[in-house]
Amino acid sequence: MREIPRAADDPWRLLLEELYELTPRGIQPGLERVEDALARLDHPERAFDVVHVAGTNGKGSVAAMIAHGVLARHVGLYTSPHLHSLTERFRVDGAPVAREVVLDTWASIRDRLAEVPLSFFEAVTVLGFEIFRRQGVELAVLETGLGGRLDA
Template sequence: MHPGLGRVEALLSRLGDPQRAFRTVLVGGTNGKGSTAASLVAMLRAGGVRAGLFTSPHLTRFTERFVVDGAELPEAEVAAALAELRPHAEEVGASFFEVITALGAELFRRAGVEVAVMEVGLGGRLDATNALDPVLSVLTNVSLDHTEVLGDTREAIAREKAGILRAGRPAVTGVAADLRPILRAEGADLWALGEAACLNVQWRGWDGSDVTVDSPAGTVTLRTPLLGAHGAANAGLAALAGLRLGLSAGEVQAGAQ
């Protein structure tokens, strides 16, 4: 399979470009994508937003990948949409992940989702989710992963993952300071933890931590059950993303409970 977005874009086009029916947030990075995406969706729901969550891989059920308002979509509904999509996927030669990305977009359109939070699969620039045009991009962190595909240095991997950013559009990141110039080269309106936004953490042992995010969009303190420094950073990044999407501090706090 040759890398590129052509197949998934063709598949989405055949489906009537369902991704245009909702706003998209892309969540990429080496670690913490899933927890950050799930935390952001909880905050959106607390703000009264009908939100979809697309994650991968699934653990026990295929339908785990497609969640709307906190509930997996019914198996029959997913199967019916997949059956309709299948001939189009075969025509364009789409890969498995390209198929489920397009399937997620179609399911979210049918469900009347307002905002879809999409977890990036691999890398970013050429990942199928990048065929969706995000109103906000979230990049958790960058370290060595999938070096055979993304490159064997942190800088090379950062360039691939930065591909989910859009020039002139909001983005938030927890990426280390030495790699941020690579991200800024994409031209996004980037807010970084430890730079535009300050992160303060008070540890609560096995109960998680209290995380305060102070940003140009406001200040919020939330308690998260996520453990360790990475868990606190992911919760803080989700909070920053929520603020950038226009949620209030109270809505962010409520979603973090």
């Protein structure tokens, strides 16, 4: 479900349209594009510890339980897909990140990523890493995407 606001000049609408336009590139196994994007952002993924949840079924539930179980730390949770809002993918200490945080973070990194042919999932994953760094999370719990070990 796509949450596109009606107003053509709404900043949230513009962000979502920009990200959804990346979708046609689809899944292209390999980490080169994401590694390039992360290097351009001075490696936000290195700012926190990571628990990476993989498997066939139940990844989202397991990731949520782990994130909830370690709330004594400042915890980020990244899951996909979202059901209603893109912000559902990024949680800090159990709460979805505010739209303004997503908008501000994307605005600050988009130009540095412009030459990297990222898919929607890759771009949103990189965005999540940068959000977590800016939010000062100590631990990020990440749900594996459809591509498994070669996915963003």
